[in-house]
Every structure is written in C-alpha cells, then in structure tokens.
Amino acid sequence: MRSMMIGAAALLGLGLTAPALAAEGGVPHLEWSFSGAFGTYDRAALQRGFQVYKEVCSACHSMKYLSYRDLRDIGFSEAEVKAIAAQYEVATIDENGDPATRKAEPSDRFHSPFPNDEAARAANGGALPPDLSLMAKARHAGPDYIVALLSGYHEPPPGFVVAEGKSYNAVFAGNNIGMPKPISDDQVTYADGTKATLAQEAHDVATFLMWAAEPKLEERKRIGVKVMGFLGLLSIFTYLSYRRVRRKVQGH
Ligand code: HEC
Structure with a gap:
C-alpha cells in the first residue's frame, strides 16, 4: 500500500515541478508562469x-x-478588440466592384506587414x-x-x-x-x-x-491534472480491492 501511494504521488509529482534544466547551447532555462502542471x-x-x-x-x-478577436482570450474587452482591429485596413471590393479598403473587424486575421x-x-x-x-x-x-x-x-x-x-x-x-x-x-x-x-x-x-x-495550454493542463488525480485514485482503489480479494482467497 505504502509503495503504491508513493508511486501515485510520484506520478502526480511528474510535471508539477519543472526542474531547472541546465543551460542548453547558450539558451538559459527561465521561469515561466505557464510551466509545470498547474501553469497558467x-x-x-x-x-x-x-x-x-x-x-x-x-x-x-x-x-x-x-484574429483580432483572439485577443479577448488575453483579457481585452470586445470594445478594445474592436478598437485594435480598426487601426488596420483590409482589402475589399466596393459596391461598384472596384478594389477598395475597409477597416479591419475583430474577425479579421492580424494584418501582415508585407x-x-x-x-x-x-x-x-x-x-x-x-x-x-x-x-x-x-x-x-x-x-x-x-x-x-x-x-x-x-x-x-x-x-x-x-x-x-x-x-x-x-x-x-x-x-x-x-x-x-x-x-x-x-x-x-x-x-x-x-x-x-x-x-x-x-x-x-x-x-x-x-x-x-x-x-489552449491552460485547458490542457487542467485536464491533465484531473486525469492524473483520477489515475492516482484508481490505482489506490484497485490495490485495496486486490488486497480484499487476496485475503478472501487466502482465507484470512
Ligand atoms: C526590421 C525587421 C524585423 C523586426 C522589427 C523584427 N524582426 Fe525578427 N526577424 C527578422 C528577419 C529578417 C528574420 C530572419 C533572420 C535570418 O534568417 O537571418 C527574423 C527572425 C526572427 C526569428 C526567428 C529566428 C530563428 O531562429 O530562425 C524570431 C523568433 C524573431 N525574428 C522574433 C522577433 C521578435 C519577437 C520581434 C519583436 C520584438 C522581431 N523579431 C522584430 C526581421 C525583424
């Protein structure tokens, strides 16, 4: 039981701590809020x-x-996103069929410089x-x-x-x-x-x-933590029921 618990804890611990890796090829490993299993x-x-x-x-x-509207995900309001988009122009065709430009909308892709x-x-x-x-x-x-x-x-x-x-x-x-x-x-x-x-x-x-x-990193990590917790609990219950069955079989 104890080794099982330690096993489950180790499993959960995997990824919770992002070990500070040694600098690789002159690229130092930095601390990021989004590292680790609970990263955001x-x-x-x-x-x-x-x-x-x-x-x-x-x-x-x-x-x-x-797209500009993706910026809502990082905390910009509808109105702010609209205002950001409106700083750019996109090519369109006017009512006479001639090439024209219009202000970008939140649903437009980010403006490309070239x-x-x-x-x-x-x-x-x-x-x-x-x-x-x-x-x-x-x-x-x-x-x-x-x-x-x-x-x-x-x-x-x-x-x-x-x-x-x-x-x-x-x-x-x-x-x-x-x-x-x-x-x-x-x-x-x-x-x-x-x-x-x-x-x-x-x-x-x-x-x-x-x-x-x-x-979607935050969502992926949230699901990952839940799955690990579920697997941890499942292994504990599996082990407990295995012990019960073994006791019965051995007649103790
Ligand atoms: C004046 C134009 C210019 C600006 C401004 C600029 N870049 Fe670049 N960037 C380039 C060019 C050109 C390359 C390709 C370099 C090459 O292949 O030698 C490049 C390459 C890169 C690469 C790829 C490097 C690789 O390993 O291939 C990254 C990442 C990058 N830029 C990030 C940024 C970021 C972030 C900013 C803003 C802080 C920025 N750049 C601003 C022109 C620019």
Missing part, C-alpha cells in the same frame, strides 16, 4: 507582450493564424522574417530561445566576420542574423506602467508568442 498564462504579461509585438515586431513579422515573401525578403536584405504565430513551438525550448535571441546581440568575438547587412547574434544558428537588434531598454512605453527593460520586453513578447502558439 500571466494575463498582464500577455497584454504587454502583445504591445511589444504590435509596436515593434509587427513591422516585419506576420502572425497570420491570429504582401508576400518576396516583398518581405526585399525589405530585409534577402532574409525572410518568419511568421511568428507558431514560432514558440517551432524552436526547441521556444520561449527560452526567443528571450536568448532577443538579448543575444553582442559584440562579435575577435576574428568573427559579420556578414554584410547582418548582425552578430550569440544564439542564432551560424551567428549571422538578418534581423537587426529589434528591442532595447525603453523600446516601448508599457500601458500598465511596468518598466520596459530589454529583459522585460523579451520575456513579455515570448509569453505572448507562447500563448499564440498554444492558446
């Missing part, structure tokens, strides 16, 4: 992260899998700024990597040749990156008054990108 998104960080995306990253990166990849490359010295909708899942240790990438612009080590039009980045593969250093201290003025250090901005935008890539 920090709504304030998500809204600040959206502000960083909107004011900085969206100049080059699309997030084409998001009409296509060719235009995006042309504006970025040949490098393509990838869509960020799923980026936090597309890279190993996504949020940690994004923070390390955004904070990884340093002086190159002696002898390292930075290619024409590129910047040195400590964690980007090959270290020559086509993205100029996008954020610095006070790059944005946070609506909630939080001090906008580079580290804060990087952490917030990485949180926002994680939410974009996995909006």
Whole structure:
C-alpha cells in the first residue's frame, strides 16, 4: 500500500515541478508562469507582450493564424478588440466592384506587414522574417530561445566576420542574423506602467508568442491534472480491492 501511494504521488509529482534544466547551447532555462502542471498564462504579461509585438515586431513579422478577436482570450474587452482591429485596413471590393479598403473587424486575421515573401525578403536584405504565430513551438525550448535571441546581440568575438547587412547574434544558428537588434531598454512605453527593460520586453513578447502558439495550454493542463488525480485514485482503489480479494482467497 505504502509503495503504491508513493508511486501515485510520484506520478502526480511528474510535471508539477519543472526542474531547472541546465543551460542548453547558450539558451538559459527561465521561469515561466505557464510551466509545470498547474501553469497558467500571466494575463498582464500577455497584454504587454502583445504591445511589444504590435509596436515593434509587427513591422516585419506576420502572425497570420491570429484574429483580432483572439485577443479577448488575453483579457481585452470586445470594445478594445474592436478598437485594435480598426487601426488596420483590409482589402475589399466596393459596391461598384472596384478594389477598395475597409477597416479591419475583430474577425479579421492580424494584418501582415508585407504582401508576400518576396516583398518581405526585399525589405530585409534577402532574409525572410518568419511568421511568428507558431514560432514558440517551432524552436526547441521556444520561449527560452526567443528571450536568448532577443538579448543575444553582442559584440562579435575577435576574428568573427559579420556578414554584410547582418548582425552578430550569440544564439542564432551560424551567428549571422538578418534581423537587426529589434528591442532595447525603453523600446516601448508599457500601458500598465511596468518598466520596459530589454529583459522585460523579451520575456513579455515570448509569453505572448507562447500563448499564440498554444492558446489552449491552460485547458490542457487542467485536464491533465484531473486525469492524473483520477489515475492516482484508481490505482489506490484497485490495490485495496486486490488486497480484499487476496485475503478472501487466502482465507484470512
Ligand atoms: C526590421 C525587421 C524585423 C523586426 C522589427 C523584427 N524582426 Fe525578427 N526577424 C527578422 C528577419 C529578417 C528574420 C530572419 C533572420 C535570418 O534568417 O537571418 C527574423 C527572425 C526572427 C526569428 C526567428 C529566428 C530563428 O531562429 O530562425 C524570431 C523568433 C524573431 N525574428 C522574433 C522577433 C521578435 C519577437 C520581434 C519583436 C520584438 C522581431 N523579431 C522584430 C526581421 C525583424
């Protein structure tokens, strides 16, 4: 019985504690509100992260899998979502059949900065700024990597040749990156008054990108905890009934 209880507790404990893993390839492991079995998104960080995306990253990166109305999920009201959408224009056809533009609606996808990849490359010295909708899942240790990438612009080590039009980045593969250093201290003025250090901005935008890539994380974790609890209880009851049956069979 005791070993069973310990087993069940160990099973439940799995995932409850995200052990601080050693830094991997120069990407330090950070603390995130959404780590562990009870992890949730920090709504304030998500809204600040959206502000960083909107004011900085969206100049080059699309997030084409998001609609403005998805922002309700991170705590914006209907009216706020409508106001955010209305800052953008989308192509449409007017009543005469001519091309026209209209204000974006909450149901529209996020505005893309470039009409296509060719235009995006042309504006970025040949490098393509990838869509960020799923980026936090597309890279190993996504949020940690994004923070390390955004904070990884340093002086190159002696002898390292930075290619024409590129910047040195400590964690980007090959270290020559086509993205100029996008954020610095006070790059944005946070609506909630939080001090906008580079580290804060990087952490917030990485949180926002994680939410974009996995909006249902909280639900998944809630279900996971319930299932683990159920399995734990089930194993206890199974063990108890096994003991009862064994006692009967053995005639004690
Ligand atoms: C001036 C345009 C520009 C801005 C602004 C910009 N980026 Fe980039 N970004 C790029 C380009 C170009 C690349 C592709 C780099 C390459 O392939 O060398 C890139 C690549 C990336 C990558 C992928 C790196 C990889 O491992 O492939 C991430 C993640 C990223 N940017 C995040 C951001 C975030 C977050 C912001 C806002 C804080 C931002 N970018 C702002 C142009 C930009």
